[in-house]
Every structure is written in structure tokens, then in C-alpha cells.
Amino acid sequence: MPFEVPPGAELEALFRRVHTNEMAGMPVLNPALKVEALEFQRCSYGWLGILITPWFMNLILLPATATAWVSLAPGKQRSLIFPSGDYIFTLDHGVELGEFLSCQLFSPMYHFPDQETARTAAQAALAAVVGPLPIVAEPPVAEISHSRRRLLGGLFRRSGARR
Template sequence: MTEPARSAAEATERLETAFCRILDERMAGIPILNPALSVEAVALREWQGHWLGALVTPWFINLMILPGSGAWRAVADRDSVWHAFPSGRFEFIGGSEPGIGPYHACSLFSPVLEFADQETARETARVAVESLFDPGMLGEATGHESGDGSGMSRRDFLRGASATRS
């Protein structure tokens, strides 16, 4: 098992190294890649004894939680776990990668073809992380873009986050 990262810088380095390797080894030649984007961990911070931030890649932007010094809630790969923030509850999916160990990921954008450049993707990721801590964004992000009123989709969450920045 991979030891938990001891700092945001260490968590950032692990994420970027692992997902650069995935880009080179597993994603090469895949048509959904956005050539304007690169792998970048954004706005990692300590949260409840773990490392929370966003990860921009040429194929997705995800919120990411990596183990830190706190008690880790283990879930099997691809199983769901919900995390509560001041802005609401969000569904994360369990995963694990060599060099990172276990993590929880919440997909914000996949694919990411709508992003013209790295700066826009980075800013979107940064705003998403900040918005988690804004009670004015209160909602439940289910990841579904349904109009049934059952909760806020992740994209609607980001649209609202973007609108509050205007």
C-alpha cells in the first residue's frame, strides 16, 4: 500500500506523475483527448485529514480526494461514496493507481473538448474546488443532468459557480 502524502506538494506530485503515466501508457491515441490540455493538479488543500483538489487531464476534470493523516473511508474501485461539503453532498467514485494508492474522484467534465486552453481548464477546476466551501451553492450534485428536481448536476454546480464569479 502507498503511504499517504504528507503535504499538498507531495499529493500534487503523485497525482501529476501517475496521470502523466496514464496519459502516455493508456490514453495515447484515444480520440477524446484534448491536445490543448495537459495533466495538472489544481488547488490541493488539506480537508478533514485528507488531500482535496482537482485534476485536469486531456480527457477529464475531476475533483480528487487522496488519503492524508485522517482515517480513510475505503471503498472498492468504481464503488460510490458521498462526501459532504458546505455547498452540499457530492458522489465520488473509488479508485486506486500505483504511486497514488486509493483515491475518491468526482467527475466534473469528461471529455474536456470544450476547453480551448489549459488556463481555462485550470480556472474552472480552481473555482470548482473553492465552490465546495460556499454554502450559497447548496445543493446535491448527483452527476445526473436531469430536470427532475432531485438534485443539482455537477455541470449545473459549475455553471452556478461560474455565474457567482461574474
């Protein structure tokens, strides 16, 4: 199912239901965390963002158009190229969402003491994947000698005067 707007709300709703209905009481859950979709932005593959849950943190890619990617069988993997390198995504399917791709970042989530720490890690991970902004290098600055002799010597050499 293609999305014309960032799909964070739909993704959160689906995984909140999974948390409540399928994951309730599982020992892998970090009770300090909740389901949260972050930073969904358009990229050449569709909508890319991060999903934090009490049991995992993944990069998630959802289609922006009906022909965003060729269908794969659920569970099959696909390598996608981003500015920072190649990442392996696994195809998944949600009844409400249709096909989406996920790339595991963290699981389990015990090492995150709270939602804010998980959110900070998610934002840093996404920034690392999409790559840094181009750095414009300053031209090297030559060391300048401020001695009078060197200054005057340079002037005389350029003018053709002899010492």
C-alpha cells in the same frame, strides 16, 4: 497511502504516465490540455484538489492519514459532505498512490480551448465546493430625515416639552 504534504506532484506523475501509455492516440483527448493537479488543500477528509487531464477534470481526494477513510471496493461510490452540499466520489486505486476518491466534473474536455480556461474553471469549481467565505451582513441603515422640523420635534418629544 497517506500523504503528509500536498500530493499534487505524485498525482500528476501518475496521470502523465496514463496519458502517455494508455490514452495516447485516443480520440477523446483534447490536445490543447495537459495533466495538471491544482489547489490541493487539507480538509476533514484528507487532501482535496482538482486534476485536469486532456480527457477529464475531477475533484480528487487523497488520504492525509492511514485511517482517513474506510476502504471501499474500487469503483464503489461514497457521498461526502462539503460546505456547499453532498458530492458523490468513486474509489479508485493507483499503484503509486494507493486509494483515492474522485468526483467527475467534466468529461470529455473538448469545450476547453486551452489550459488557462480549464485552470480557471477548476479553481472556480473547487471554490464552489468548499464554499464561500462567510458573508458578514452590514446592519440595515435606517433612512434619516434631515429636516429641521423633524430634528427639533424629536428633541422636544424626548425632553418632555409640549408644543
